[in-house]
Amino acid sequence: MGKIKVENIRVYAHHGCLPEETIIGSDYLVDVLLNANLKKASNSDDLVDTVDYVHINQIVKEEMKVPSKLLEHVGKRILSRIFSEISIVKKAEVSVSKINPPIGGDVEKVTVVLKEKRKA
Template identity: 70%
Template sequence: MGKVQLQNIKAYAHHGCLPQETNIGSDYLINVSISTDLTKASVSDQLKDTVDYVHINKIVKQEMAIPSKLLEHVAKRIIDRIFLELSSVEKAKVSVSKINPPINGDVERVTVTLNLKRND
């Protein structure tokens, strides 16, 4: 078993419950960690034998472009797509962070994390 991780994917998106959040948008950081068998790829040195992180990045960018009220919903959509399109992935952990959230306080970021196994 092994892991493939993408850290601090930057995206500008329009998520939130408040009208100004969806109208103006804000900056987000997304982290993805997937668990899969990397044994074959470690021997073959072939992209076809591993999980292509370019594909994961594409999924993240596409799902972040669809407005949602809740970060939980965005994270779940990302995981659902990973499981749908990358059959060798057994577990996925996705964190979505809103930078400088509008919560009347000095908060650097708010993060939601989902950690799911295939067929959860």
């Protein structure tokens, strides 16, 4: 078993419960941590035997384009796509952070973290 991290994927998106959040949009960071059997890839040196980072980045960018009220919702969509499209992933963790959230205080970011295991 091994881990693959794709960190600080920067996206400008239109998520939030307030109407102005979905109109104006804001900056987000997404981190993806995957557990997968990487033994075959470590021996073969072949991209088809591992998780393609480009594919992870593509999933995140596509799902972040779809407006959601809650970060939990967009995070769940990212997880669902990972499990449906990348068969060697056994566990996944997705963190979605909203930079400078409009919550009436000096807050750098808010983050939602979702974890999921592949169902047998």
